[in-house]
Amino acid sequence: MQKLPRSFYLRPTLQVAKDLLGKYLVRAYRGRKLICKIVEVEAYRKDDPASHSFHGKTKRTEVMFGEGGYLYVYFTYGMHFCANVVTGRGGRGEAVLIRAVEPVEGVKVMRKNRGIGATEKMGDWEKNLTNGPAKLCQAFAIGREGNGTDLLGDEIFIVDGDKLPTSMIGRSSRIGIRNGVEKQWRFFVKGSKWVSRKS
DNA sequence: TGGACGATCCCCT
DNA sequence: GGGGATCGTCCAT
Numbered sequence: 001m002q003k004l005p006r007s008f009y010l011r012p013t014l015q016v017a018k019d020l021l022g023k024y025l026v027r028a029y030r031g032r033k034l035i036c037k038i039v040e041v042e043a044y045r046k047d048d049p050a051s052h053s054f055h056g057k058t059k060r061t062e063v064m065f066g067e068g069g070y071l072y073v074y075f076t077y078g079m080h081f082c083a084n085v086v087t088g089r090g091g092r093g094e095a096v097l098i099r100a101v102e103p104v105e106g107v108k109v110m111r112k113n114r115g116i117g118a119t120e121k122m123g124d125w126e127k128n129l130t131n132g133p134a135k136l137c138q139a140f141a142i143g144r145e146g147n148g149t150d151l152l153g154d155e156i157f158i159v160d161g162d163k164l165p166t167s168m169i170g171r172s173s174r175i176g177i178r179n180g181v182e183k184q185w186r187f188f189v190k191g192s193k194w195v196s197r198k199s
Numbered sequence: 200t201g202g203a204c205g206a207t208c209c210c211c212t
Numbered sequence: 213g214g215g216g217a218t219c220g221t222c223c224a225t
Contacts, residue, residue, distance in 0.1 A: 058222075076219095080207050132207070176206055178205095
């Protein structure tokens with residue numbers, strides 16, 4: 001499968017968001033490859049009160065204001081990291097938050113990274129692995145040092161996958177924000193058990 | 200220099 | 213379904 005080219009990320013943010021569904025996020029980790037299919041995303045745009053870039057460029061949001069195709073990782077709630085794909089030609093401060101993914105390869109390692117032990121109650125541990133933005137960062141061992149990673153490099157990248165029919169793509173308000181809730185900029189794969197919540 | 204707040208998660212009820 | 217954990221970032225003193 002082909003690594004997505006820079007041009008993929010330079011397109012309009014909402015388009016990139018929708019097209020990321022069904023693509024594969026790959027992480028080179030200690031000589032292995034961790035692979036997950038993207039099943040839920042949110043778009044954050046310029047002039048969007050919910051976006052970190054809304055109040056202008058700061059040290060924290062510097063990567064967001066760069067060229068598309070780089071990873072913007074931020075720290076929140078004193079304990080969690082979330083990963084975004086920067087979009088556009090640069091200077092706009094737009095990105096797509098990866099909210100949930102479906103494990104494909106490296107489940108054992110991801111499980112270890114998430115701290116889900118062998119004796120853990122089995123119930124829904126598989127779903128619990130990556131059904132949220134901070135969970136997938138933990139499973140992929142993506143932290144502060146992942147901020148600014150070039151997605152055309154070999155550490156973290158995205159490869160082509162299924163082209164999903166429109167009928168399989170759900171749309172809703174974004175989760176966990178106060179301003180901009182009226183915008184329907186969350187996209188997800190209908191029926192996937194890894195989608196972070198019903199809506 | 201301090202305080203309010205957050206694109207979340209987990210555990211408890 | 214609700215609240216506590218926990219700390220970096222940003223803006224106001």
